[in-house]
Amino acid sequence: MSTPFRFAQRTQRMNPSAIREILKLTERPGVLSLAGGLPSPDSFPVEAVREATAKVLRDTPNEALQYAASEGFGPLRDWVAARLRRDGIEVGPGQVLITTGSQQGLDLVGKLLIDAGSTVAVETPTYLGALQAFATCEPQFAALASDDEGPRPEALAAAAGARCAYLLPNFQNPTGRVMSCARRDALVSAAQAAGVPLVEDNPYGELWFDEPPPAPLAARWPEGTVYLGSFSKVLAPGLRLGYVVAPPALVPKLLQAKQAADLHTAGFNQRVVHEVVRDGLLDRHVPTIRARYAAQRDAMAAALREHLSDATEWQAPRGGMFFWLRLPSGLDATALLPRAVAAGVAYVPGAPFYAGEPDRRTLRLSFVTLAPAQLATAVAALGRVVREALAELPPLRRVA
Numbered sequence: 001m002s003t004p005f006r007f008a009q010r011t012q013r014m015n016p017s018a019i020r021e022i023l024k025l026t027e028r029p030g031v032l033s034l035a036g037g038l039p040s041p042d043s044f045p046v047e048a049v050r051e052a053t054a055k056v057l058r059d060t061p062n063e064a065l066q067y068a069a070s071e072g073f074g075p076l077r078d079w080v081a082a083r084l085r086r087d088g089i090e091v092g093p094g095q096v097l098i099t100t101g102s103q104q105g106l107d108l109v110g111k112l113l114i115d116a117g118s119t120v121a122v123e124t125p126t127y128l129g130a131l132q133a134f135a136t137c138e139p140q141f142a143a144l145a146s147d148d149e150g151p152r153p154e155a156l157a158a159a160a161g162a163r164c165a166y167l168l169p170n171f172q173n174p175t176g177r178v179m180s181c182a183r184r185d186a187l188v189s190a191a192q193a194a195g196v197p198l199v200e201d202n203p204y205g206e207l208w209f210d211e212p213p214p215a216p217l218a219a220r221w222p223e224g225t226v227y228l229g230s231f232s233k234v235l236a237p238g239l240r241l242g243y244v245v246a247p248p249a250l251v252p253k254l255l256q257a258k259q260a261a262d263l264h265t266a267g268f269n270q271r272v273v274h275e276v277v278r279d280g281l282l283d284r285h286v287p288t289i290r291a292r293y294a295a296q297r298d299a300m301a302a303a304l305r306e307h308l309s310d311a312t313e314w315q316a317p318r319g320g321m322f323f324w325l326r327l328p329s330g331l332d333a334t335a336l337l338p339r340a341v342a343a344g345v346a347y348v349p350g351a352p353f354y355a356g357e358p359d360r361r362t363l364r365l366s367f368v369t370l371a372p373a374q375l376a377t378a379v380a381a382l383g384r385v386v387r388e389a390l391a392e393l394p395p396l397r398r399v400a
């Protein structure tokens with residue numbers, strides 16, 4: 001199509017989100033989707049949001065509907081700081097920036113730290129949305145060798161010169177893995193020795209099922225860690241509220257990047273959310289989400305045990321929203337997706353979550369959006385598709 005516009009160089013690094021493309025497929029009637037990372041709508045505190053909205057409009061309509069401070073609504077920033085101090089993060093006044101989802105936090109941090117051609121170290125695999133956010137700054141990604149506990153400390157030690165390492169310690173998207181206390185210590189030591197600052201993304205930390213995860217990286221190395229949090233998974237993603245906690249040296253530039261991006265995050269939403277959380281609603285509400293998601297995790301684990309071939313590798317996650325599967329040798333999760341959708345089930349292939357060479361056998365399943373009975377139906381359909389595909393492999397590939 002002819003156009004007088006000329007695209008900027010950075011647009012070459014913009015790709016359609018594989019997940020959004022897949023979500024389109026899943027809108028077909030009859031498809032059970034395990035693809036989207038959508039929190040269960042049953043977990044939204046609708047009544048509390050309704051009451052808070054009415055109160056904000058009644059008590060402070062003019063302030064709520066006016067332009068507001070770029071840093072965010074003061075009382076909400078104070079609430080975030082107090083909450084993080086509970087987790088052991090030393091947050092001083094003025095270090096909290098309210099953002100339009102933590103996704104905006106990733107975008108701003110990218111703008112702050114990444115030059116074209118500079119290196120950003122990431123986990124293998126890592127959150128696709130961070131790869132997308134950082135890609136517009138045209139970095140080189142260094143994919144850190146990783147295991148069941150996250151990146152290997154020696155891989156991070158070898159990443160000296162990287163502008164930052166982007167890490168997801170708790171119930172990682174996409175693998176669901178959590179870093180042990182020892183791994184956190186070792187990663188922080190490696191990062192300090194290599195002089196590589198950390199960007200810690202923690203939207204899932206509160207969604208633990210068995211026991212709370214160890215203290216955040218930001219509690220271990222406050223001056224070397226930018227911490228990102230979100231209200232999306234504990235309240236509702238449609239509010240688009242997240243936050244960045246930055247070491248004081250970064251705050252002025254971060255604020256300038258925020259101003260340039262959108263002046264400020266919706267003040268109305270911030271006041272509503274502050275009204276919802278100020279009296280401790282999350283302490284009562286989050287345990288109900290944990291219980292709901294733990295039951296769904298159990299339902300999916302049972303279905304996977306029943307329906308997936310023994311050669312498929314997976315572990316039940318201890319929190320968060322995702323199972324990560326590795327199909328038997330010879331299968332490719334991207335190639336298998338159209339067959340799965342035809343059989344009535346959708347998932348996200350693992351390949352787009354890799355900054356380096358992808359493991360094409362991997363895929364991500366969300367266990368929180370569907371009810372347990374639907375999870376069983378969906379996993380049974382996936383099991384049939386995998387068994388059929390396995391049976392079609394040439395005999396040699398099958399035993400390999």
Ligand code: PMP
Nearest residue numbers: 037101102103127173230232242
């Ligand atoms: N980080 C991770 C790891 C995520 O999974 C998500 C949401 N899928 C985000 C950041 C962005 O979340 P939000 O913008 O809704 O806070």
